[in-house]
Amino acid sequence: MDTAAAPLTFRDANEADVDALVALIESAYRGESSRAGWTTEADLLEGQRTDPEGVREVIGAPGSRLLAVERDGAVVACCQLERRGGNAYFGMFAVSPGLQGAGLGRAVMAEAERLVREEWGAAEMHMTVISLREDLIAWYERRGYRRTGRMSPFPYGDERFGIPQRDDLRFELLTKPLV
Structure with a gap:
């Protein structure tokens, strides 16, 4: 990361x-703008990734938070965190x-893991990724996440x-153990 x-x-x-x-x-997942980054799903999915109602649901859901990440007053990243039993x-x-x-x-990701471990006592972080996204899964694996082989339908x-x-x-x- 640029230290300046x-x-x-x-x-x-x-x-x-x-x-x-x-x-x-x-912008991160759909359409031509997403191709500027490497997380695009534009070749797999068209249409929307989310909508205002979906974002509002996450913001307002019990046991859930949507972390907004700002730099110079602009939102540059985000992630959803949700309590699921003893995990997140x-x-x-x-x-x-x-x-x-x-x-x-x-x-x-490091801040999200710290938050759920320290504030919720979460033992493990879970996420679901489209199984065809090999580059993205490899990125998560380099950060300690493991493939489980457990699939769910799109x-x-x-x-x-x-x-x-x-x-x-x-x-x-x-999944990734947090403790």
Whole structure:
């Protein structure tokens, strides 16, 4: 990460952040803007990744928080954290495409893991990733996450999650011990 860059500020997202968060998440995963970074799903899915209602649901859900990450007053990254028993779920992770590859994602993930371990006492972090995303899964594995081989179906027919461009999409559960 560029040591001359302004420091990051981590805070819980609120209603005033919804539009900026939707734009960030969409830019990181969908359409041509997502191709500036390496996390794009544009070849697998078209349409939206999320919408204002979905972001509001995460912000307002009990046992959930949406972490907004700012630099110089602009939201540059985010992630969802959700309590699931003695573990935590990590999702809705997005880093501005132009800032990917500089350590920002690694910093967000480290802070998310610290928060759920220290504030919730979570023993393990869970996430689901489209199983075809080998580069992304490898990135998570380098950060201590392990593939479980446990798959769940992609929500075909629910355009809130995008319009699949393939018929073989599914999610794999990745886990990381936090204690």
